[in-house]
Amino acid sequence: MEKMCSEFRPEGKRPEPAIGYMLVEALPYIRKFEGKTFVIKYGGAAMKDEVLKNIFAENVTLLRKVGIKVVIVHGGGDAITKTSAKLGLETTFVHGKRVTDRQTIDVIQMTLAGKVNQDIVQLINEDGGNAVGVSGLDADMILAKPSPNSATLGLVGEVAEINTRYIDLLCDAGLIPVIAPIGYDMESNIYNINADDAAAAIAVALKAEKLIYVSDVEGVRVGNRILKTICKADAAEFIETGIITGGMIPKVVSAYQTLDGGVGKVHLVDGQITHSLLLEVFTNEGVGTQFVNEIENEPTAEGAAS
Numbered sequence: 001m002e003k004m005c006s007e008f009r010p011e012g013k014r015p016e017p018a019i020g021y022m023l024v025e026a027l028p029y030i031r032k033f034e035g036k037t038f039v040i041k042y043g044g045a046a047m048k049d050e051v052l053k054n055i056f057a058e059n060v061t062l063l064r065k066v067g068i069k070v071v072i073v074h075g076g077g078d079a080i081t082k083t084s085a086k087l088g089l090e091t092t093f094v095h096g097k098r099v100t101d102r103q104t105i106d107v108i109q110m111t112l113a114g115k116v117n118q119d120i121v122q123l124i125n126e127d128g129g130n131a132v133g134v135s136g137l138d139a140d141m142i143l144a145k146p147s148p149n150s151a152t153l154g155l156v157g158e159v160a161e162i163n164t165r166y167i168d169l170l171c172d173a174g175l176i177p178v179i180a181p182i183g184y185d186m187e188s189n190i191y192n193i194n195a196d197d198a199a200a201a202i203a204v205a206l207k208a209e210k211l212i213y214v215s216d217v218e219g220v221r222v223g224n225r226i227l228k229t230i231c232k233a234d235a236a237e238f239i240e241t242g243i244i245t246g247g248m249i250p251k252v253v254s255a256y257q258t259l260d261g262g263v264g265k266v267h268l269v270d271g272q273i274t275h276s277l278l279l280e281v282f283t284n285e286g287v288g289t290q291f292v293n294e295i296e297n298e299p300t301a302e303g304a305a306s
């Protein structure tokens with residue numbers, strides 16, 4: 001034959017069976033989680049680095065495509081701080097929460113509910129994930145009340161109520177809600193809600209299977225080691241003794257509120273580890289730190305049994 005349009009396989013090259021084994025390891029998890037809801041708090045480095053942002057978008061799209069109802073609640077504290085600085089506004093944090101005045105609320109609406117939210121939506125949609133960007137103000141999704149520490153924090157809110165109807169509608173239509181954590185009260189005050197707190201309340205209201213915090217640390221650190229599992233009593237002590245500080249405090253506190261609210265599993269994973277979200281959900285070993293009320297088995301020398 002002088003010229004053929006068919007193609008030969010490269011000689012001596014065989015498909016890699018390890019990839020098949022890895023995919024099969026995911027099967028029990030796909031069966032277990034199909035139709036279940038995962039709330040993912042998206043923050044940290046995975047929100048800043050272009051490569052990691054794309055990987056996150058691919059990961060959540062894949063979770064949605066295997067039938068998991070994915071709800072994203074995003075942070076963006078750094079973006080708020082940068083825009084505030086450009087406008088000459090000072091930033092102060094108290095125990096991991098931003099002191100917030102009326103001008104800061106405007107910045108948050110512009111930055112968090114605007115640019116940050118829409119950038120996430122666009123990336124997910126480039127992968128075919130069908131994301132829809134909303135803020136807690138849409139369809140009364142997050143009703144808020146002032147924080148107990150409002151004398152210091154100003155317009156920082158806590159979640160008073162989550163209206164799940166709209167979130168359910170989006171999820172049932174196969175869409176991925178991407179939620180900016182602001183809320184309002186009946187007196188028309190808009191509140192800045194820490195994204196960890198909002199994610200926790202949304203996970204409880206949706207009776208989610210899992211809440212996963214994607215951040216920029218490998219997990220909860222004690223000294224130079226990372227905990228695989230952290231129990232409630234130790235967490236309280238670590239906060240008390242300053243082992244857990246800053247932005248990790250709202251994460252840990254809201255993790256236990258979530259477990260107390262009936263959500264089965266709460267995890268913290270490192271967005272800097274490539275595909276950490278998929279590794280956590282679909283592999284036997286998992287990554288990062290899992291929050292539990294009590295360690296069921298005797299703790300091992302390595303920390304705690306999973």
Ligand SMILES: Nc1ncnc2c1ncn2[C@@H]1O[C@H](COP(=O)(O)OP(=O)(O)O)[C@@H](O)[C@H]1O
Pocket residue numbers: 042043044045075077196214215216217219220221222243244245246247248249
């Ligand atoms: N014990 C701890 N283990 C891990 N991180 C801690 C601990 N104590 C404080 N942190 C800090 O908490 C930060 C995570 O919180 P934050 O920056 O608010 O993350 P995110 O933006 O993902 O919400 C870490 O980058 C780290 O600096």
Ligand SMILES: CC(=O)N[C@@H](CCC(=O)OP(=O)(O)O)C(=O)O
Pocket residue numbers: 042043044074075076077078080096097098156157181192193194195196247
């Ligand atoms: C009250 C409060 O502190 N709200 C946060 C909301 C954004 C957020 O939580 O962003 P990260 O997840 O990136 O920290 C803030 O203003 O920074």
